[in-house]
Amino acid sequence: MTTTPLSTTPPPLPAPALPSSLITTLPGHHYTDPGIFAREQERIFESLWFCAVRSGDLSGPGAYRTVQVGRENVVITRNRSGELRAFLNVCRHRGARLCTEEAGEVRRTLRCPYHAWSYDLDGALVAAPNLAKMPDIDRTAYGLRTVALREWLGYAWVCLADEPPSFEATVMGAAVERLGDTAAVERYRTEGLALGKRVSYDVKANWKLIVENFMECYHCATIHPELTYVLPEFARGYAAQYYVGHGAAFAEGAQGFTVDGGAGFDRLPGLAEDQDRRYYAVTVKPQVFINLVPDHVIVHRMFPMSHDRTVVECDWLYAPEVVEAGADVSRSVELFHRVNVQDFDACERTQPAMDSRAYRAGGVLVPSEHHIGAFHAWVTEQIA
Numbered sequence: 001m002t003t004t005p006l007s008t009t010p011p012p013l014p015a016p017a018l019p020s021s022l023i024t025t026l027p028g029h030h031y032t033d034p035g036i037f038a039r040e041q042e043r044i045f046e047s048l049w050f051c052a053v054r055s056g057d058l059s060g061p062g063a064y065r066t067v068q069v070g071r072e073n074v075v076i077t078r079n080r081s082g083e084l085r086a087f088l089n090v091c092r093h094r095g096a097r098l099c100t101e102e103a104g105e106v107r108r109t110l111r112c113p114y115h116a117w118s119y120d121l122d123g124a125l126v127a128a129p130n131l132a133k134m135p136d137i138d139r140t141a142y143g144l145r146t147v148a149l150r151e152w153l154g155y156a157w158v159c160l161a162d163e164p165p166s167f168e169a170t171v172m173g174a175a176v177e178r179l180g181d182t183a184a185v186e187r188y189r190t191e192g193l194a195l196g197k198r199v200s201y202d203v204k205a206n207w208k209l210i211v212e213n214f215m216e217c218y219h220c221a222t223i224h225p226e227l228t229y230v231l232p233e234f235a236r237g238y239a240a241q242y243y244v245g246h247g248a249a250f251a252e253g254a255q256g257f258t259v260d261g262g263a264g265f266d267r268l269p270g271l272a273e274d275q276d277r278r279y280y281a282v283t284v285k286p287q288v289f290i291n292l293v294p295d296h297v298i299v300h301r302m303f304p305m306s307h308d309r310t311v312v313e314c315d316w317l318y319a320p321e322v323v324e325a326g327a328d329v330s331r332s333v334e335l336f337h338r339v340n341v342q343d344f345d346a347c348e349r350t351q352p353a354m355d356s357r358a359y360r361a362g363g364v365l366v367p368s369e370h371h372i373g374a375f376h377a378w379v380t381e382q383i384a
């Protein structure tokens with residue numbers, strides 16, 4: 001009787017030398033391995049500045065939001081003076097989650113639903129059952145764990161690191177790298193804009209596929225007919241992010257950044273002449289995309305939930321008078337909503353293949369995608 005070998009999988013072939021037009025991507029398991037995702041959680045999302053909430057969503061003292069930042073849950077609230085504060089959402093008594101809702105409002109204190117330890121809006125322990133009978137407890141020592149917070153562009157960015165990296169270098173630096181200076185993005189005065197629409201997308205794909213997709217426009221001609229109609233140069237495959245400082249010009253026949261090229265709203269005050277009739281995109285690593293057009297700003301925040309699932313929250317922001325007047329923003333929302341759906345469908349179609357033996361060594365980047373190689377190098381360095 002003959003026996004057959006247990007495994008018939010041939011050893012992997014040596015990778016052929018690449019022509020100079022191509023560079024390699026990350027190997028497939030970087031998108032599917034829960035161990036690599038855990039490292040990214042620790043070294044990237046829990047170590048760098050993370051764009052958590054829109055400041056305007058916290059309307060006044062006591063309003064709060066909870067967000068997942070890496071493996072931690074963070075509660076962000078406004079104190080009595082109206083300043084934003086962020087804490088780990090963990091009770092210092094026996095660890096119960098303090099705020100169990102995604103959003104809410106308290107009057108004066110955050111009260112633990114387990115044994116009722118209560119913390120003021122600056123995180124200090126102010127009350128607990130029988131606390132008066134435990135005079136040796138130093139209340140300041142049992143306050144909530146504070147998380148570093150900065151506000152920029154009307155969003156609250158938090159950092160879980162004990163010693164956060166420079167906000168100016170790592171967050172604002174992304175805008176400088178892309179547009180030449182921070183003034184170019186600050187001119188849109190995003191912090192004064194009003195929320196016209198928010199859509200949350202639950203994408204069954206690794207967060208890096210979504211970043212890579214946003215960074216290139218090689219796919220634009222194939223999957224974005226509405227976008228390439230308004231921004232014809234995108235059909236040539238070169239994304240706005242490929243050239244420093246370059247904004248994609250609107251098509252001659254397009255009146256605004258809308259799904260059919262119809263008129264949008266008045267140009268936001270303060271924009272420079274070269275910002276009119278142009279689209280600029282900025283990627284702020286690791287989880288924010290900013291899209292700038294003359295009459296509105298679109299901000300994507302990604303919340304990586306697992307190696308193959310990412311929640312993307314997308315805000316469309318307009319001049320306050322546009323939103324207050326109840327103007328119809330649906331034509332401009334529809335344009336980028338379609339782009340989002342087209343992009344996220346593509347990412348979801350790619351995710352299962354990351355596990356294929358055909359993708360074990362990864363894929364390749366063509367010249368108009370070579371800048372994604374710098375993103376891969378950055379991720380690799382972060383988790384090294």
Ligand code: FES
Pocket residue numbers: 091092093094095096112113114115116117
């Ligand atoms: S766990 Fe919060 S009061 Fe006990």
Ligand SMILES: [Fe+2]
Pocket residue numbers: 213214219220224339343
């Ligand atoms: Fe796209």
